[in-house]
Amino acid sequence: MDLKPKMRPVRVAVIGGGASGCMAAITAAQAGADVHIFEKNEKPGKKLYATGNGRCNLTNLHMDDSCYHTRTADKNGSSLIHSAIERYSPADQIRFFADLGVPVFDRDGYVYPRTNQAQTVVRALEKRIAALGIRVHTGCPVRKIRRSQQGTKADDAVFYVDCNDREARAFDTVILCTGGMAGPQYGTTGDGYRLAASFSHKISTPLPALTALECRGQFLKRAAGVRCRAAVTLYTGNDKKQIREGREEGEVQMTDYGISGIPVMQISGTAARLLESKQRVFVQIDFLPEFSDSAFSDEIERRMREDRSQMLGDLFLGLVHKKILDLLLAEKGLQAEMKARRIDDAGIRQILQSMREYTLEVIQVKSFKQAQVTSGGIPLEETDANFQSRLQPGLFFAGEVLDVDGRCGGYNLQWAFATGYIAGLAAAHYCRV
Ligand SMILES: Cc1cc2nc3c(=O)[nH]c(=O)nc-3n(C[C@H](O)[C@H](O)[C@H](O)COP(=O)(O)OP(=O)(O)OC[C@H]3O[C@@H](n4cnc5c(N)ncnc54)[C@H](O)[C@@H]3O)c2cc1C
Helix, strand or coil: CCCCCCCCCCEEEEECCCHHHHHHHHHHHHCCCEEEEECCCCCCCHHHHHHHHHCCCCEECCCCHHHEECCCCCHHHHHHHHHHHHHCCHHHHHHHHHHCCCCEEEECCEEEECCCCHHHHHHHHHHHHHHCCCEEECCCCEEEEEECCCCCCCCCCCEEEEECCCCCEEECEEEECCCCCCCHHHCCCCHHHHHHHCCCCCCEEEEEECCCEEEECCCHHHHCCCEEEEEEEEEECCCCEEEEEEEEEEEEEECCCEEECHHHHHHHHHHHHHHHCCCCEEEEEECCCCCCHHHHHHHHHHHHCCCCCCEHHHHCCCCCCHHHHHHHHHCCCCCCCCEHHHCCHHHHHHHHHHHHCEEEEEEEECCCCCCCEEEEEECHHHECCCCEECCCCCEEECHHHECCEECCCCHHHHHHHHHHHHHHHHHHCCCCC
């Protein structure tokens, strides 16, 4: 006969049913915990449907420390990111989904569900959540988490979760998975910061990242709608100091307010942080990124030898989209229909040079509504390696609510799932001393 007292399962409250919340709940339940998810929306996983343009870029096979950024990056901060991705790697992410019955495929390292449908991912998570008997409270925005006086309650609970006017429920641990502020239309309006602040956590100012850039430019509208291969580089101040991590290449989209596209999104977090620190920010566009310096010099020489009786549009034909050429010429007071003899060799060189390094001043980054991720949040130095609060034992964090933002390309979901896994496992084994 087993005379050992039966331990009741650890009661875990997961606040937020997004990527990290679903993962934290599944992991904690699989480890034997009694898990409840509280989700503000009518259904968990609302943002997941929108990820990867409805295809859900789950992770990326190219992974190193430079794929993530934290603003509270002391040595501890960056090593926490590194160890989290080591403990739950892209290979683990792929295995996890295979186990849910969702095989994946990769394109140049970018991993998607085989069906190319984000809804497959959401449904697979829902199925596992139901199979594990996790209780999901939807339409349930958590407004407050209270801490009981330890040991004074008969049920020995540590936390009480207040949601709507329903009676508060008691838990041993809480995992805050409320996301950041990017995509407020999906339910992420920064609630997690307020809840964490009630336990004395500091919040590193949330800023939009992976978003478009609004730029100053009198003639910008002329190029609106153009999509072209280009490289973008960030600069600060008047001395044109280049930002080291700031050069990205890919398809850039010209818009009536500025520029967008994946390379622009990749530099937007850095731009947001520089603007926040009151620096002037410039972006230089190289519309001819595939030209080496010597090939570009040859091109200049060749165009200078062209017949000047032709139109300017013909002299510069074939290098950039017609609307881009119109924009560059307009900035010099010229038009494509004018005769090329209007400009001398220096003028030709200048226009070609502007195709190579067209500079725009960034006024602001597009808002949280257009952003894919939040830069800032709960500082990593306020958590341990399991993302448990150093200020309130039993309180854990996972996902975007933490001060970590990844590059575009599956890195943010990898972070959400990795931290959900780590926090979920630790919460399930949480034991008060
Ligand atoms: C349009 C778009 C496309 C994206 N595409 C990709 C992609 O393809 N690949 C990639 O890696 N990343 C992508 N991202 C980023 C990625 O989706 C997020 O970083 C990730 O979902 C964060 O996971 P999370 O669990 O921390 O937060 P979320 O997934 O945002 O979930 C947080 C949940 O908490 C709930 N919540 C908030 N407050 C409360 C409260 N008080 N009470 C109860 N519930 C609450 C919210 O309703 C939400 O459901 C994309 C983001 C957007 C906006």
